[in-house]
Ligand SMILES: *[C@@H]1O[C@H](CO)[C@@H](O)[C@H](O)[C@H]1NC(C)=O
Ligand SMILES: *[C@@H]1O[C@H](CO)[C@@H](O)[C@H](O)[C@H]1NC(C)=O
Ligand SMILES: *[C@@H]1O[C@H](CO)[C@@H](O)[C@H](O)[C@H]1NC(C)=O
């Protein structure tokens with residue numbers, strides 16, 4: 001009897017020690033742990049530290065495709081201590097509706113601790129930037145390529161305001177990007193705008209927004225996107241060809257070698273959907289751009305196919321692979337979407 005009493009006292013003591021220990025941990029969590037009430041976070045609170053990974057969906061769609069889910073999940077896995085913020089236009093125009101928690105990809109992403117799905121409100125986003133005057137004058141429903149153009153504008157404004165890394169939703173992260181201020185070369189002397197990162201309020205992005213408005217023409221594909229980044233980079237420095245595998249430096253901006261994100265170039269995009277032997281190691285890459293806009297035929301990932309893309313999903317976005325990827329008979333719908341170019 002006495003023994004049992006001693007034992008239960010011991011258990012109580014241990015439990016309270018554990019509780020006290022947790023209490024002592026809490027204060028440090030105020031600074032380093034991710035916020036507990038995910039849904040109540042506004043962009044300022046989330047992005048304020050300038051270390052976010054940002055994704056965008058400028059269509060009304062709130063049901064991420066498997067590829068979008070993989071892009072976001074893989075970023076959350078590579079950057080576990082940083083908020084991964086997915087801005088969705090569809091969440092703002094349907095404010096009264098609850099977020100689509102019945103959609104498997106939506107609920108999968110919501111359940112990841114450091115992923116935040118938040119509304120994209122362009123009007124307030126463009127406030128205090130050169131894009132504001134442009135946005136208030138434009139009639140979005142009459143614009144050509146509006147989903148892409150508005151995505152090009154939004155990514156500039158978000159990263160200028162808050163800092164962090166922007167990524168298209170067809171980019172699978174495989175290891176952290178070591179650079180702070182960077183652009184990604186798609187080829188020698190040509191920049192993409194599918195991934196870039198800057199500290200908050202960087203002059204390069206401000207000038208990009210000014211140039212965006214000055215040279216705005218939605219009829220020219222890429223004029224506000226990769227062409228804009230390339231134009232501005234040429235203003236900032238004299239671009240040279242890449243030597244071997246090293247990155248270039250342009251004032252305080254790194255111009256990263258095409259191998260970092262585009263080891264498979266866009267004319268070869270189908271290679272991702274093929275079986276390789278042996279598989280490439282991608283040792284010189286930080287993330288892989290899957291060129292989804294090239295994928296008009298809607299190639300998807302099939303469980304058991306042993307394609308490069310299947311093995312990438314299995315390794316870099318295991319939850320997406322487990323929940324959203326089916327075998328050849330239960331086929332997964334084509335992976336169209338915007339925010340991936
Ligand atoms: C939510 O997702 C489900 C399943 O994908 C879909 O059938 C439904 O239409 C979606 N609802 C909204 C409001 O987006
Ligand atoms: C915007 O463009 C649409 C489509 O061309 C047109 O129907 C609408 O009247 C325009 N709105 C304004 C305010 O001009
Ligand atoms: C980078 O260089 C530009 C041009 O010299 C300068 O305006 C900007 O403040 C610099 N930014 C940082 C973060 O050093």
Ligand SMILES: *[C@@H]1O[C@H](CO)[C@@H](O)[C@H](O)[C@H]1NC(C)=O
Pocket residue numbers: 281283
């Ligand atoms: C890639 O890196 C891994 C781990 O560092 C190493 O084992 C492998 O040999 C490398 N592969 C190539 C092709 O360099």
